[in-house]
Amino acid sequence: MAEKITPRSQDFSQWYQDIVLQAKLADYSPVKGCMVIRPNGYSIWEAIQRDLDRRIKETGVRNAYFPLFIPESFLKKEAEHVEGFAPECAVVTHAGGKKLEEALVVRPTSETIINSMFAKWVQSYRDLPLLINQWANLVRWEMRTRLFLRTTEFLWQEGHTCHATPEEAEQETRLMLQVYKDFSEEVLAMPVIAGLKTDSEKFAGALRTYCIEAMMQDKKALQAGTSHNLASNFAKAFDTKFLDSDGKQKLVHQTSWGVSTRLIGGMIMTHSDDKGLVLPPRLASTHVAIVPIMAKAETKAQVLEAADKLAAAIREKGAVSGLPYTVSVSVDKDETKQPGWKFFEYEMLGIPVRIEVGPRDLEKGQVVMTRRDIGTKEFVPLADAPARVCAMLSSMQKDLLEKARAHRNANTFRVENYEEFKEKIEGGGFFIAPFCPDKEVEAKVKEETKATVRCLPLGDDFLPIPESGPCMVTGRKGNNVRAIFARSY
Amino acid sequence: MAEKITPRSQDFSQWYQDIVLQAKLADYSPVKGCMVIRPNGYSIWEAIQRDLDRRIKETGVRNAYFPLFIPESFLKKEAEHVEGFAPECAVVTHAGGKKLEEALVVRPTSETIINSMFAKWVQSYRDLPLLINQWANLVRWEMRTRLFLRTTEFLWQEGHTCHATPEEAEQETRLMLQVYKDFSEEVLAMPVIAGLKTDSEKFAGALRTYCIEAMMQDKKALQAGTSHNLASNFAKAFDTKFLDSDGKQKLVHQTSWGVSTRLIGGMIMTHSDDKGLVLPPRLASTHVAIVPIMAKAETKAQVLEAADKLAAAIREKGAVSGLPYTVSVSVDKDETKQPGWKFFEYEMLGIPVRIEVGPRDLEKGQVVMTRRDIGTKEFVPLADAPARVCAMLSSMQKDLLEKARAHRNANTFRVENYEEFKEKIEGGGFFIAPFCPDKEVEAKVKEETKATVRCLPLGDDFLPIPESGPCMVTGRKGNNVRAIFARSY
Numbered sequence: 015m016a017e018k019i020t021p022r023s024q025d026f027s028q029w030y031q032d033i034v035l036q037a038k039l040a041d042y043s044p045v046k047g048c049m050v051i052r053p054n055g056y057s058i059w060e061a062i063q064r065d066l067d068r069r070i071k072e073t074g075v076r077n078a079y080f081p082l083f084i085p086e087s088f089l090k091k092e093a094e095h096v097e098g099f100a101p102e103c104a105v106v107t108h109a110g111g112k113k114l115e116e117a118l119v120v121r122p123t124s125e126t127i128i129n130s131m132f133a134k135w136v137q138s139y140r141d142l143p144l145l146i147n148q149w150a151n152l153v154r155w156e157m158r159t160r161l162f163l164r165t166t167e168f169l170w171q172e173g174h175t176c177h178a179t180p181e182e183a184e185q186e187t188r189l190m191l192q193v194y195k196d197f198s199e200e201v202l203a204m205p206v207i208a209g210l211k212t213d214s215e216k217f218a219g220a221l222r223t224y225c226i227e228a229m230m231q232d233k234k235a236l237q238a239g240t241s242h243n244l245a246s247n248f249a250k251a252f253d254t255k256f257l258d259s260d261g262k263q264k265l266v267h268q269t270s271w272g273v274s275t276r277l278i279g280g281m282i283m284t285h286s287d288d289k290g291l292v293l294p295p296r297l298a299s300t301h302v303a304i305v306p307i308m309a310k311a312e313t314k315a316q317v318l319e320a321a322d323k324l325a326a327a328i329r330e331k332g333a334v335s336g337l338p339y340t341v342s343v344s345v346d347k348d349e350t351k352q353p354g355w356k357f358f359e360y361e362m363l364g365i366p367v368r369i370e371v372g373p374r375d376l377e378k379g380q381v382v383m384t385r386r387d388i389g390t391k392e393f394v395p396l397a398d399a400p401a402r403v404c405a406m407l408s409s410m411q412k413d414l415l416e417k418a419r420a421h422r423n424a425n426t427f428r429v430e431n432y433e434e435f436k437e438k439i440e441g442g443g444f445f446i447a448p449f450c451p452d453k454e455v456e457a458k459v460k461e462e463t464k465a466t467v468r469c470l471p472l473g474d475d476f477l478p479i480p481e482s483g484p485c486m487v488t489g490r491k492g493n494n495v496r497a498i499f500a501r502s503y
Numbered sequence: 504m505a506e507k508i509t510p511r512s513q514d515f516s517q518w519y520q521d522i523v524l525q526a527k528l529a530d531y532s533p534v535k536g537c538m539v540i541r542p543n544g545y546s547i548w549e550a551i552q553r554d555l556d557r558r559i560k561e562t563g564v565r566n567a568y569f570p571l572f573i574p575e576s577f578l579k580k581e582a583e584h585v586e587g588f589a590p591e592c593a594v595v596t597h598a599g600g601k602k603l604e605e606a607l608v609v610r611p612t613s614e615t616i617i618n619s620m621f622a623k624w625v626q627s628y629r630d631l632p633l634l635i636n637q638w639a640n641l642v643r644w645e646m647r648t649r650l651f652l653r654t655t656e657f658l659w660q661e662g663h664t665c666h667a668t669p670e671e672a673e674q675e676t677r678l679m680l681q682v683y684k685d686f687s688e689e690v691l692a693m694p695v696i697a698g699l700k701t702d703s704e705k706f707a708g709a710l711r712t713y714c715i716e717a718m719m720q721d722k723k724a725l726q727a728g729t730s731h732n733l734a735s736n737f738a739k740a741f742d743t744k745f746l747d748s749d750g751k752q753k754l755v756h757q758t759s760w761g762v763s764t765r766l767i768g769g770m771i772m773t774h775s776d777d778k779g780l781v782l783p784p785r786l787a788s789t790h791v792a793i794v795p796i797m798a799k800a801e802t803k804a805q806v807l808e809a810a811d812k813l814a815a816a817i818r819e820k821g822a823v824s825g826l827p828y829t830v831s832v833s834v835d836k837d838e839t840k841q842p843g844w845k846f847f848e849y850e851m852l853g854i855p856v857r858i859e860v861g862p863r864d865l866e867k868g869q870v871v872m873t874r875r876d877i878g879t880k881e882f883v884p885l886a887d888a889p890a891r892v893c894a895m896l897s898s899m900q901k902d903l904l905e906k907a908r909a910h911r912n913a914n915t916f917r918v919e920n921y922e923e924f925k926e927k928i929e930g931g932g933f934f935i936a937p938f939c940p941d942k943e944v945e946a947k948v949k950e951e952t953k954a955t956v957r958c959l960p961l962g963d964d965f966l967p968i969p970e971s972g973p974c975m976v977t978g979r980k981g982n983n984v985r986a987i988f989a990r991s992y
Contacts, residue, residue: 044619045570045607053565060566076542077549081534082640082656104598106609110644111590118534130533151571151640155599167571
């Protein structure tokens with residue numbers, strides 16, 4: 015029997031850890047800060063990869079693979095970049111039994127090593143745009159780690175592109191931000207706000223960083239993905255040039271963008287409850303668990319037969335239902351465990367739909383279906399069950415997104431006044447305020463409230479939304495923008 | 504225009520490198536011994552992953568992910584293991600700006616770190632068998648590297664399983680060997696001999712190692728995959744025990760098995776020719792390239808329309824052809840390049856089928872089709888072209904395997920006499936001989952001939968085939984087995 019999960023109301027952070035460990039999504043490893051992703055968690059990553067990889071490829075990007083190791087000197091070629099990443103690096107100093115002439119950094123991100131190759135591959139404007147992505151592991155030495163959310167090693171995809179003009183690079187940066195937003199909402203059922211990072215929060219080496227920000231159930235923000243316009247910063251450092259159609263040598267304009275296994279943590283903190291994991295159907299590897307009630311010997315065979323038939327009928331219906339995944343159904347024939355135990359277990363594991371097939375219900379020609387997120391039992395005629403399951407899966411996916419959106423909207427507040435903000439931030443949530451972007455002011459807010467500017471939300475023209483009112487913090491007027499302040503993961 | 508490829512007859516090793524670089528499959532990186540896998544090469548790896556991952560999962564194995572870093576002390580827990588791997592390790596000594604208390608090894612293989620987790624997860628016989636696989640990068644510091652075949656960092660999958668009995672572990676080891684053999688032959692079209700490694704060639708820490716061995720076009724052997732029965736060697740070192748149904752604590756019995764990006768190198772050296780890459784259709788990301796002949800302005804529109812229609816018809820036919828992949832068709836509308844240039848390019852890239860659509864052929868209601876491996880032109884009525892393409896792809900896959908098998912069989916020789924062997928080995932090939940497995944004898948053969956025992960081929964009962972004749976090298980009689988000697992990669 016599973017251990018008890020700490021309720022969210024009691025200790026959100028402990029609740030999160032309980033879910034991750036008890037649903038066997040991940041485990042602590044003997045290597046400080048590194049996690050082990052267990053099969054139940056890795057299958058979620060596989061579903062993320064499958065869907066996102068398709069979306070990325072549909073934009074014309076191709077996958078490749080670059081070395082894990084980066085010569086230390088490469089990292090130093092871009093001044094802001096090394097300043098940002100050097101403190102987090104793991105360094106290989108010895109290999110093959112000898113001290114290396116030059117130490118190798120385990121990639122914390124790959125702009126530098128990739129530019130060393132791009133500089134060789136890009137010769138002419140005909141080679142552009144160059145659109146590359148890689149799925150890889152990377153290492154950032156973190157002091158305080160948390161399963162999925164912040165680990166020393168994590169898995170991600172990192173896109174890296176080269177373009178002939180600044181406009182194309184900006185367009186690509188925004189395109190991938192949109193891909194991430196659509197993916198988060200359609201697949202993870204996690205609503206996000208797309209925005210621009212302030213200078214103090216942007217990627218080390220970028221001209222500008224766009225991001226998507228989600229609100230967790232504890233009303234804290236989670237950065238769920240970033241897309242960077244790198245301008246020619248790395249191209250300058252690595253001399254990544256092309257011969258343009260006008261006969262001139264020019265630096266390429268670049269982008270990079272990534273999401274990571276952190277998404278799994280965000281998805282858990284968006285949907286799960288005190289009973290365990292709640293998984294959007296698009297991420298589930300088993301969608302339906304059928305539990306045959308086998309207590310009575312005389313009806314057992316009949317119940318098992320009905321369960322198997324139902325499973326087949328659901329699979330068949332699923333294949334023509336238009337759902338964007340193969341509906342996977344399991345029939346739990348384990349007789350060493352009681353149905354009640356199984357129900358708890360499936361709730362813990364986040365199986366979207368549970369169906370009980372018992373002798374009494376069968377007599378009435380019905381089964382009992384339970385949707386994991388809402389938990390209400392529904393008696394469904396056997397013949398209607400396959401169609402009902404598909405409809406349930408479809409509405410569950412939509413409802414999870416809407417519920418999360420409603421939660422976020424209900425906890426997003428407009429503030430104009432710093433004193434009011436300081437008081438309200440204690441209750442959590444997103445705070446929209448006029449702001450004059452300034453590093454020192456941001457630092458002051460962070461120190462006094464532990465909140466940061468999560469992003470400057472984008473308007474329809476993809477620019478931060480302007481605000482005419484005085485800056486919430488400084489009272490300055492003019493050139494203010496709308497900012498979202500929140501405490502974050 | 505591509506550079507010239509060195510002919511195989513002139514310099515096989517240079518030919519191989521030319522193919523890899525010119526077909527843009529991989530490139531040298533600035534990090535010693537590490538390669539960059541370019542999109543053309545990575546798409547082959549994706550095809551390998553897709554197919555093999557399905558086969559592995561069909562046996563009940565689930566994917567997971569374990570840390571990149573292994574504490575140095577873990578590696579030392581299994582004596583043979585550390586002896587085998589320590590000289591090849593890359594070591595992280597500093598991280599987060601500080602010297603680490605214990606150095607971390609970048610995984611050269613994951614038996615140790617995985618056992619540290621298995622020891623925690625496995626409690627009861629009910630937890631067995633535990634069947635886990637991971638797709639990952641790993642690092643072995645190699646002195647002499649070659650793109651795909653031997654690189655400091657490479658990509659692979661490594662399966663790790665725990666069982667209650669020695670019999671089950673042995674069964675799993677052989678099952679995965681069979682999965683690899685089927686995969687190599689059905690997908691890579693690369694025939695392999697399954698066999699047992701001698702003690703001097705087995706995995707450091709294994710009870711026994713099975714392998715699959717392929718013959719390259721230069722008649723050298725390539726080890727294409729290994730499956731190890733680890734017995735309880737790592738279980739002892741990590742105390743990986745379970746409570747059996749008889750109430751006793753017992754050590755688990757384990758296996759591990761892996762194939763890597765090396766398979767891509769083996770596939771290239773099996774099928775490719777002096778014109779470039781030859782790719783089995785099951786590994787191709789583009790199966791058919793249609794080249795419209797657009798030289799004449801008055802027929803251009805008509806030719807392009809016919810090409811597009813043909814592409815659509817092939818895709819449609821492909822979907823119902825029973826081929827185990829989606830037939831991907833491209834129409835090359837680039838007017839800056841001549842058809843002749845395109846033909847050379849597609850030959851270099853290994854596109855399985857090329858179709859020319861020209862105005863004169865269209866008048867006759869036909870197109871010209873060329874299968875990459877055999878290169879003969881075939882005039883096909885337009886209406887028959889979709890079905891013909893599918894048939895061509897299907898027979899190309901089969902023919903590549905048969906051709907490679909015929910090459911291997913023609914270059915596999917029976918020898919009984921060491922003097923004869925020493926003479927014939929200079930011409931390359933596999934040599935089957937009676938042998939008394941003995942480390943010192945193997946070392947002598949290697950020193951005198953540069954050949955090694957590739958494997959002891961398995962009989963129907965999965966045991967090495969016995970030989971009654973005297974050992975080829977020592978003349979010893981009794982307890983001899985059949986061995987395959989060859990020079991290898």
